[in-house]
Amino acid sequence: MKEVKAIFLDMDGTILHENNRTSAETACVIRKLRASGYRVFLATGRAYEEIYLLIPKDLEFDGIISSNGTLGHIGNRVLFEHDLSESAVNTIVQSAQKEGIYYEVFPFKAPRFALTEDQAWMLALVQGEKPQQVAESEWLSRHEAIKGKLTWRQHVPTGMGYSKIYLFHPELNKIEAFRNQMLAQVETLKIEVSNSTQNNIETMKYGINKGTAIKEMCAYFNIDISETLVIGDSDNDRSMFEVGKVTVAMKNAKQHIKTRTMYETDFDNNEDGAAKFLESHLL
Template sequence: MVTKPKAIFLDMDGTILNHYNKVSRLTKQIIDELRDKGIYVFIATGRAVDEINELVPAGFQVDGIISSNGMAGYDGEKVIFEHSLALELVEKIIEKAREHKVYYELFPYGADRIALKQDRIFIEQEIRNPKPESVGLNEWLSRQQAIKEEIDWKDQIEENKFSKFYFFARTKEHINRWKDELENIKQDIDFTTSISSDHNVEVMVADVNKATGIKEMLRYFNLSEEETLAIGDSNNDLPMFQFVDYAVAMKNASDQVKEIVDDVTEFTCDDDGVYHYLKSTIVAETIKNT
C-alpha cells in the first residue's frame, strides 16, 4: 500500500460523515496530524460546497475541496475550477421531473438550493413519514432538513450557473424509472449521472466526476498523480477509486464497492472508521520510518 501518500482524498457521506451527518473531532484530529506531516488532504464529495461548514467541527481544515462530484474545486475561498449545467438542460429536466413527480433539488453557485413552488406538493410528499426502511438515515435526515430550512422555493429559475441536480425517490422503483427517463434525455443533451444510494441520482456536466476533479486539484497544487489514496463508500466514488494509486472502501460500503478496492476499513463511518484506518496505517508507518 501507499504508506506515505502525497495526497489523500476523502468522501463525506458514509465516510467521514456518520449517519447523523456529522464529522467527529477524531476525524478532524487525524486530518490535522496528516497535514502537519506534509501530506495533502482533500475532501471529494457529492455535496455542494455550501453544505459543508454545518457538518464539520470548529476549526476543521483541509487543503482543498472537490464538490458536487467533481463539478467545482476550491482552495479555501478561491475557486480553482467550476463547471455549470446549461440552463436549457435544467429547464428540460425540471419539466420531465414534474411529469414523473420526482423529488429534486437544483444547486446554483453562490445561492441556496432551489425548487419551484408549483412542484412543492409532490416534492414534500416524497419526504412524508415514516422513513422507508431501505432509505439510509443520513439521506433521510438531509432531505428533511432541506425541506424544512434549505430549499428556496421559487416561482421560476432566475440563476444561470448550476453545480448539480439532486433527485430522490422514496421507492427504488420510482427512482429507477427516473434514471431511465434521464437516459432518454441524454439522447438530446449529454450529461453525466452519479449515484450514491439506491434512492438517488445526481446530474452533472458530461464527462465530469470525482476523478476529473482530482486531476484538476493535483494540477493546481503541482502534485503528481502518483502516491495518491482515496477513501469512500459508494458508487459515485468509483471513478475516484479507479484513478488513485490506492483505493480504500469503508466497512459500511456495499459489497460491489468493496470488490474493486485495495483495502477496507476495520470500522464503519459511525465508529470513526477513517480515523482508525489512517491512524493505524499512514500515521503509524510514518512514525516507524522516522
C-alpha cells in the same frame, strides 16, 4: 503506502456519521495528517455551502471538491467551476415533475431550489416515518433541506450557473426507472449521471466527476496521481477509484464498490473507519 502525499476523502458514508456530522476523532486524525505533511482534500457530492455545517468549525483542508467534482476551492478561492447547461436543467426538472420525482436544483452562487408549483407534492413525499429502504442519513438530509436549505422559485432563472441537480424518491422502482431515463439521455443532454444511495440520482455536466476534479486539484498542487489515496463508499466514488493510486472502500460500502478498491476499512463510518485506517497506515 510510502508514496502517498495526498488524501481525498468522501463525506457521506465515509467521514460523516449517520447523523451527517464528522466526529472529533476523525477531525483530530485529519489535523495530525496535515501536520505530518500530507495534503488532505474533501471530495464530496455535497454543495460547498453546506460542508461547514457538517464538520468542526476549525477543521481545515488543503482543498475542497464539491458537487461531485463540478466545483473546486482552495481556501475561499474558486479553482474550477463546471456548469450544467440551462437546457439540461430545464429538461430534467420537467421530467421530474412529470414522473413525480423530488428534486433540488443547485446554483453555484445561490441557495438550492425547486419550483413553487411543486411544493405541495414534494413536501408530502418526504413527510412521515422514514421508509425502511431509505438510508437514515439521506432521510435526515431531506428534512434538513426542507427546513432551511431548500428555497422555492417561480421559474428556473437564466444566467445563474448550475452545479448539479439532486433527485430522490423513496420507492426504489420509481427512482431506478428515472435513473435509466436519465442514463438514456446522457449524450443528448450532455450530462453525467451518478448516485450516492440507491434512492437518489445526481446529474452534473457531461464528463465531470470526482475523478476529473482530483486530476485538476493534483495539477494545481503539482501532485502526481501515483501519490494519491482515495476513500469512499458509494457509486459516485467510482470515478475516484478509477483515478486514485491507493483506493480504499469503507466497510459499509456495497460489495460492488468494494470490488473496485485495493483495501477495505475494518470499521464503518459510524465507527470512524476512515480515520482509523489512515491513522494505522499513515501515522
